[in-house]
Amino acid sequence: MADAAFPTLAHRAVFLDRDGTLVEDSGFLHDPGKVRLLPGAAQAVARFNRGGFLVVTVSNQSGIARGHYSAADYHAVQRRLVELLAAHGARLDGAYFCPHHPAFTGPCPCRKPGAKLFEDARKALGIDLARSCYVGDRLGDVEPARHFGGRGYLVRTGEGAGHVAQARALGVSVVPDLAAAADEILGSA
Numbered sequence: 084m085a086d087a088a089f090p091t092l093a094h095r096a097v098f099l100d101r102d103g104t105l106v107e108d109s110g111f112l113h114d115p116g117k118v119r120l121l122p123g124a125a126q127a128v129a130r131f132n133r134g135g136f137l138v139v140t141v142s143n144q145s146g147i148a149r150g151h152y153s154a155a156d157y158h159a160v161q162r163r164l165v166e167l168l169a170a171h172g173a174r175l176d177g178a179y180f181c182p183h184h185p186a187f188t189g190p191c192p193c194r195k196p197g198a199k200l201f202e203d204a205r206k207a208l209g210i211d212l213a214r215s216c217y218v219g220d221r222l223g224d225v226e227p228a229r230h231f232g233g234r235g236y237l238v239r240t241g242e243g244a245g246h247v248a249q250a251r252a253l254g255v256s257v258v259p260d261l262a263a264a265a266d267e268i269l270g271s272a
Contacts, residue, residue, distance in 0.1 A: 093211035096137040096176070097268060098201065098227070099128075100219030103241015104261060105140065106164060108220070113152030115163035121240055123262030125171035132174055134269045136216075137208055139177040140164075141200045143223070145184035154182055177204050196226035218264050222246050225255045236264040 102108040105128075107119040131138050140161075146152050161178055168174060179200040181193040192199040205212055212231035219225055220241030228235030237243050237250040237257045247257050258264045 093205075093209050093214070094137050095135065096139050096204070096208070096210045096212075096215040097131050098204070098215060098217045099138065099140050099261070100195075100221065100224040100241075101140045101142040101164070103220035103243065104218060104224070104238050108241045111146035111149075111151045112160055113146060113156035115159045118160055118163045118167060120164075120167050121260065123260060125168050125173045127261040127265035128168055128173035128175070129171055130265045130269060132172075136268070137176040137210060138174070139179065139204050139208070139210075140175055141195060141204070141224075142178075142180045143184075143195050144180045144182050145187075147182035148184040148187040157182070177208055179204055195223040196230070198227065198230060201227055201231065216264075216268050218261065219243075220246075222249055222253070225250060226253070228255065229253065234268070236267065238264060 099105055102112055105124050107121060109117055128138050144157050147154055157180055165175060183191040183194055201212060204210055213233055215233045216236060217225050217228040217233055218236045220238050220243035225235030225237050235255040237246060237255050238260050240260050250257050256267060258267060
């Protein structure tokens with residue numbers, strides 16, 4: 084059912100993890116000068132844009148809780164990502180992040196695979212979470228698909244190659260990269 088603020092049908096979205104899915108995971112990425120798009124990632128985002136999907140990043144940023152960088156650093160990296168995507172005719176419709184880590188800040192509802200950030204995006208953007216896709220390189224990135232009834236895609240980029248067996252056991256599709264995820268998602272839309 085659509086949110087009261089969105090009386091028409093809710094939007095479909097592709098929720099993307101950032102590091103290891105969209106950009107190279109250099110470990111606690113906080114320098115905008117080190118943001119490197121993964122091959123085919125910008126083109127995949129542009130295809131989602133043209134295909135009628137909202138594109139939203141949802142990212143755990145435990146480096147903030149660990150004191151490695153600040154929320155301002157996260158936002159600077161995010162601005163650089165937006166610039167790189169725009170150069171390829173691609174855009175993000177939303178970006179959400181969790182700055183916590185249970186060992187440093189205690190449990191929180193926003194750390195993936197928790198539902199809070201996805202619910203926040205649903206409310207802000209009028210997203211139908213059950214008709215959406217969840218793409219990432221870790222199990223926590225794709226587990227929300229099971230919770231919300233959407234489809235999950237584990238990419239083998241970043242940390243993904245180490246989680247293939249577990250992803251398959253969860254019924255998650257395993258694909259080489261974001262471009263291959265776009266092929267499957269758009270081919271079945």
